[in-house]
Amino acid sequence: MFDLHRLRLLRELKHRGTLAAVATALSYAPSSVSQQLSQLEAEVGVRLLEPVGRRVRLTEQAEILVAHTEAVLERLERAEADIATSLTDLTGTLRIASFQTAALALVPTALDLLRDRHPHLRVHVTQMEPERALSALQARDFDLVLAEAYPGNPNPRPPELEEEDLLDDPLHLALPKPPDDAHAESPVAALRSLADHPWAMEPEGTSARxxxxxLCRNAGFEPDVRFETTDLLLHLRLVEQKHAAAFLPDLVWSGHPTVALRQLPRGQRTRRIFTVVRRGRSQHPAVLACRDALRRAVSLP
Incomplete structure (x- = not known):
């Protein structure tokens, strides 16, 4: 019988990439992690790690072990969910990761609803972009992630993660100055009119970027990106102060839009916002309660 704790360390190494990252995440010394994995190799009787420069990578046999470990951990999460369901009072900690606009527009209202219905549930919220948060969800750093998908940018999810749609968030071209004739230009022409203007965009490597x-290249130009940040409130301020053009979603507004907006080309007008959980966690009462609170937050005026 293989030691589950050591199997989890091997799984952590797969998701976090380095022994140092595993040690930091679990508050161990790197030497302790290395020693535990060496003992696991002795238990299994085959090599599980092989050096690649200064790092290590999992062997084929280690990947097999990790796949079985994922199945075991999923079953244990389902057991945890069953036990929580059998209790009358919802307790414990629910860990949520959310990108900025959803964190501002939806999460506070959802927290109000959760507090009213489940006062003993502790909710921990971290603002984090989906690209990082989904990896952290797989590593079991979070229980639920609020994520986004932009038009034409499908991101296949690992089979151990489950999505549930929350809303479609309209997207707009935000202009640094009102157009001369808001009805004369087509959406593509409106984009082209900003070909020589500075832009605010999210950083390289994000799906939004x-x-x-x-979108800009399809309109026939390479945008002059001078401002890079995941902070869409800063994008909005830069447009308001006429420093940049930007693409802004409806969720960024706390009231009425404060800048001139133009429609985007067909097929590019909404981003999908959804929640993601691990498959074994989807029926946990805290996850079900959180998803319900978020749906109700969307429906409230």
């Missing part, structure tokens, strides 16, 4: 760059 890939979508925005593709």
């Amino acid at each position: 890939h979508w925005a760059m593709t």
Whole structure:
């Protein structure tokens, strides 16, 4: 019988990449992690790690072990959910990761609803972009992630993660100055009119940046990106102060829009917002309660 604790360390190594990252995440010394994995190799009787430069990678046999470990951990999470369901009072800690606009527009209202219905549930919220948060969800750093998907940028999810749609959030071209004739230009022409203007966009490597760059290139120009940040409130302020053009979603507004907006080309007008959980966690009462609170937050005026 293999030691589950050591199997979990091997799984952590797969998701976190380095022994140092595993040690930091679990508050162990790197030497302790290395020693535990060496003992696991002795238990299994085959090599599980092989050096690649200064790092290590999992062998084929280690990947097999990790796949079985994922199945065991999923079953244990289902057991935890069953036990929580059998209790009359919802307690414990629910760990949520959310990107900025959802964290501002939806999460506080959802927290109000959760507090009213489940006062003994402790909710911990971290603002984090989906690209990082989904990896952390797989590593079991979070229980639920609020994520986004931009038009034409599908991101296949690992089979151990489950999505549930929350809302479609309209997207707009935000202009640094009102157009001369808001009805004369087509959406593509409106984009082209800003070809020589500075832009605010999210950083390289994000799905939002890939979508925005593709949109501009399809309109026939390479945008002059001078401001890079995941903070869409800063994007909005830069547009308000006429420093940049930007693409802004409806969720960024706390009231009425404060800048001139134009419609985007067909097929590019909404981003999908959804929640993601691990498959074994989806029926946990805290996850079900949180998803319900978020749906109700969306429906409230």
